[in-house]
Amino acid sequence: MDVPSSALLLHSSIDKDPLPQGCSGISISTDWILTHGIVLDPIIDKSYAVSNFVTNMVSGELITVPRELMSELKFRVYRDLGNDNDSRSSPLKEHHGMIVAAWQCPLLKKTFDEFFKTWSFSKSSEFTRSLRSIFLFVRIYNSESIVETSLEQALSCLLNQIPRNLIRGSSVIIESTPFGNPVFAGSIAHGVISNVVGDEGCVIMTDAYAFPGGEGGPVYIILPDSKHRIISGMVIAPLSWCRGEWVDYTFAANLMPCVLNILRKKNLPCRPITYQENIDVALDRGVVLVRCGINWGTGVLVHKDTGTFLTCSHVVAEASEREISIIMRPDKTNSCIRAKLLYRTPENQPYDIAVLRMDPQDVDPSLKSVRLSHTAILNKGEPVVSIGFPFSSSIRPTISSGVVSKSMDCALLTTCCVQSGTSGGPIINRTTGDMLGMVVCNVLSSDGTTLYPRMSLAVPATILSGPLREYLRTDNPNVLRAFTCDDAIVCKIWDFYPFLPAKL
Structure with missing residues (x-):
């Protein structure tokens, strides 16, 4: 045929x-x-x-x-x-x-x-x-x-x-x-x-x-x-x-x-559709939707036993006034749980990270902790995918394929297509399933007229892993202050001059 x-x-x-x-x-x-x-x-x-x-x-x-x-x-x-x-x-x-x-x-x-x-x-x-x-x-x-x-x-x-x-x-x-x-x-x-x-x-x-x-x-x-x-x-x-x-x-x-x-x-004989769960388990099981007021973004479950999640600081910018919710299954009812903000980096400062926590007993049993990569050096052209919630907060996560375009100690550039709502989502190695970074933004031209969806910047997993391990060891949220970076070189890189970041 x-x-x-x-x-x-x-x-x-x-x-x-x-x-x-x-x-x-x-x-x-x-x-x-x-x-x-x-x-x-x-x-x-x-x-x-x-x-x-x-x-x-x-x-x-x-x-x-x-x-x-x-x-x-x-x-x-x-x-x-x-x-x-x-x-x-x-x-x-x-x-x-x-x-x-x-x-x-x-x-x-x-x-x-x-x-x-x-x-x-x-x-x-x-x-x-x-x-x-x-x-x-x-x-x-x-x-x-x-x-x-x-x-x-x-x-x-x-x-x-x-x-x-x-x-x-x-x-x-x-x-x-x-x-x-x-x-x-x-x-x-x-x-x-x-x-x-x-x-x-x-x-x-x-x-x-x-x-x-x-x-x-x-x-x-x-x-x-x-x-x-x-x-x-x-x-x-x-x-x-x-x-x-x-x-x-x-x-x-x-x-x-x-x-x-x-x-x-036409009343013609045909086989019925036998739908399976429309999900790639290896990619989806650690990704959730994060809501704060009218805004939403993506979150990553990094430690299931303690109910610890990562997302972007700008996703929960209204946390002082609005409740933060984690929706574990957007396509199902009764999966929305209130979350506590442990720490978020100051606005417009690297690395745009927020750490959330919820009662571990409320974590959906189908979720699984995402494993952070310990590899500091990534090869250009390495195949990756991004996962997040652009366009709608009522459907399962959206996946985009790409490659590592450039890898730096403080930033990971990929060609994944990211849009509003993808912030906080993981960049996943397609071969190992490890999380290589967390999506923060794509790039907007300095005059604000052109958005480049396939130029996305992420915080490397090696930046995320140290403070997270210390927090999980000590249960002291103050150690998360280590995420805030005032290094002049890092700040300059994340400013992208002559481009400006397009927050998602």
Whole structure:
């Protein structure tokens, strides 16, 4: 059974010269292309018939495109992208097709109406918002298939290839056509499954790069042998902003629940989803959410027997006026416990550390202490992940992969994608599971206009371990004052001149 591959779709009205811009898609059989509603964006404002069709679409109904409308929905389709290392000897193969059916996924619609309600995306017109939850089915009418495949057969075959559950932290590849430009057809980007959100986990969040034009492109999970991949998602939103902050994550439709809903609607036989706990235990078991007033951040359990947690000082800046709470399982009720602030470093001074404590009997039994690394020297390029709670305080932690970019005695720079809410979260060695540092901030340009999510600074674990060990030995919170640093060189490094830290 062939793995579904990426495709490029260009509306037939677009001239071939200069190079046109199109949209990505997934070749799910010889006869069928699955793509995203955004492919209609260039033509929806120019055609009343197309805009009327989209406006009147009923969520959860597989709709056949009216025959009189099909002439406006013809596309040139290019397939077999990226399968040959020498693209000069493997030109794009052109087919002709048209959109014959559409499905507005009720799961995606609800998720974008609720979870992403306050978010903004690269294209934010009213029509574009409605397109975001739509799947389109393109029929190839000059295919080379001997036996024609029905849409239902193609979807059933696709469903049988999709994994039944997704594990955060799993390696993924996005294959798409950035900017819809044929020059970039079949480009890939690597990352991990960062999180899964929405009803039935219908939206995948990944730190793999995608660009406008990549909508509709396939997302593959890379199997442990690193030689095989399986289809799992379809890119639906490559650029977004949350609370005015650029979100450097890609959002994709989780094809399992979405396709299953279509087949159920058609009353076709299909295997049910058997969900497992959507969690990578080794990464998640020591991470909690910390709330102080309206603010939240991430905390790390460093000693379960005493209920001791680490977070950032700026996360609990309002501790003198507001209660500090630790939420051990954001996706479950009754997991919020009050915490005591033992110590926090002064504002705007290295190392931006706070130590919290709660009654050990109140610590969730599923949590496990994170082991701090004792390695002072880290190799550039060493693979790491960050874990934290950006965007929402009601879902499980979000994971981002990266590498050690630079290691100093007093600071650890990584390429993990960190956003507001990640502060206090751990940087984890992917090989050993040890905590190498605690995320403090990413970087904001000195004029305050540009945020760099993939340049994140962390306090090294070697800085954290000494005072913590002394506190755990003596039970004297005064020893935590050793976290406060007034060394001129360290202060200068953490000032990042000519950049300023962007507190998370």
